[in-house]
Amino acid sequence: MGSRVHVVEGDITDAALVDRLVADADLVVHFAAESHNDNSLTDPWPFVHTNVIGTYTLLEAVRRHGTRFHHVSTDEVYGDLDLDDPVRFTEATAYNPSSPYSSTKGASDLLVRAWVRSFGIAATISNCSNNYGPRQHVEKFIPRQITNVLDGIRPKLYGDGLNVRDWIHVDDHNRAVWTIIERGHVGETYLIGADGEVDNKTVVRDLLELMGRDADDYDHVTDRAGHDRRYAIDPTRLRTELGWAPEYPSFREGLAATIEWYRDNEDWWRPQKDATEAKYAAVQSIVPR
Numbered sequence: 001m002g003s004r005v006h007v008v009e010g011d012i013t014d015a016a017l018v019d020r021l022v023a024d025a026d027l028v029v030h031f032a033a034e035s036h037n038d039n040s041l042t043d044p045w046p047f048v049h050t051n052v053i054g055t056y057t058l059l060e061a062v063r064r065h066g067t068r069f070h071h072v073s074t075d076e077v078y079g080d081l082d083l084d085d086p087v088r089f090t091e092a093t094a095y096n097p098s099s100p101y102s103s104t105k106g107a108s109d110l111l112v113r114a115w116v117r118s119f120g121i122a123a124t125i126s127n128c129s130n131n132y133g134p135r136q137h138v139e140k141f142i143p144r145q146i147t148n149v150l151d152g153i154r155p156k157l158y159g160d161g162l163n164v165r166d167w168i169h170v171d172d173h174n175r176a177v178w179t180i181i182e183r184g185h186v187g188e189t190y191l192i193g194a195d196g197e198v199d200n201k202t203v204v205r206d207l208l209e210l211m212g213r214d215a216d217d218y219d220h221v222t223d224r225a226g227h228d229r230r231y232a233i234d235p236t237r238l239r240t241e242l243g244w245a246p247e248y249p250s251f252r253e254g255l256a257a258t259i260e261w262y263r264d265n266e267d268w269w270r271p272q273k274d275a276t277e278a279k280y281a282a283v284q285s286i287v288p289r
């Protein structure tokens with residue numbers, strides 16, 4: 001990696017700011033996004049603003065300055081899969097997003113593709129499955145349940161809890177992004193996944209066991225509107241063409257390490273917790289099993 005890496009905080013729709021930063025960069029890796037589906041259901045506008053207009057703003061700066069660009073996106077652009085169908089998403093799967101969040105990410109991917117084709121910018125795209133690991137906001141599924149248990153609150157499962165997510169440790173995601181930047185072909189898309197399909201109920205039961213609690217000690221709550229049933233990535237292209245492989249040994253080991261991180265870093269997550277639970281309490285209630 002280069003000697004000067006800047007993680008930039010600020011408004012990516014601020015064209016003057018973005019232009020200044022891009023003018024000074026050899027490479028832009030675009031991780032910035034409004035990323036939480038539940039938030040996109042209560043207020044879609046920040047998602048259109050940041051994910052669509054923000055990406056447009058970056059693309060225009062990259063076009064002006066001829067900067068190499070990598071766009072980080074999600075497998076949610078492909079919609080969802082049935083539980084009983086073994087098919088997985090590939091780079092050829094048609095876009096079919098379900099939520100305001102995933103539709104804005106789909107729109108941002110299409111903008112990148114169009115800027116490659118129409119203006120010849122040097123860009124790659126990656127679409128990754130669900131991340132977990134340290135420093136994830138407590139509104140997300142795994143940190144919410146870990147911090148609930150630490151606070152003596154029962155974990156909360158949406159609907160029947162049988163929805164499947166394909167988990168990858170954030171460090172493996174980052175290594176995959178770097179592999180694509182170094183070895184990927186400009187104009188191409190690569191799917192990132194670590195063969196980590198698990199249903200939500202199993203995640204919660206594993207987590208309770210790892211934290212020394214009764215595995216049945218959780219609640220079902222109101223389901224998410226339009227809740228995608230299953231995500232699953234076929235990472236063959238990334239593995240065979242670019243030689244990437246995940247380094248994290250297994251989801252359960254990664255989960256245990258993540259629990260330890262949240263145990264040891266309450267100072268980091270505590271300021272997020274009350275507002276997050278209040279936000280959920282306003283739209284969710286406990287339902288019978």
Ligand SMILES: Cc1cn([C@H]2C[C@H](O)[C@@H](COP(=O)(O)OP(=O)(O)O[C@H]3O[C@H](C)C(=O)[C@H](O)[C@H]3O)O2)c(=O)[nH]c1=O
Pocket residue numbers: 035036037038073074075076128129130131139140141142144156157158159161163164165200224
């Ligand atoms: C917060 C919460 C979630 N859930 C369920 C909903 C999902 O089936 C699963 C994971 O939910 P989460 O909101 O953490 O993540 P997804 O909606 O799958 O989306 C995530 O992974 C993709 C790839 C992105 O692109 C998103 O940016 C990222 O947020 O757990 C519950 O059952 N209870 C809860 O309290």
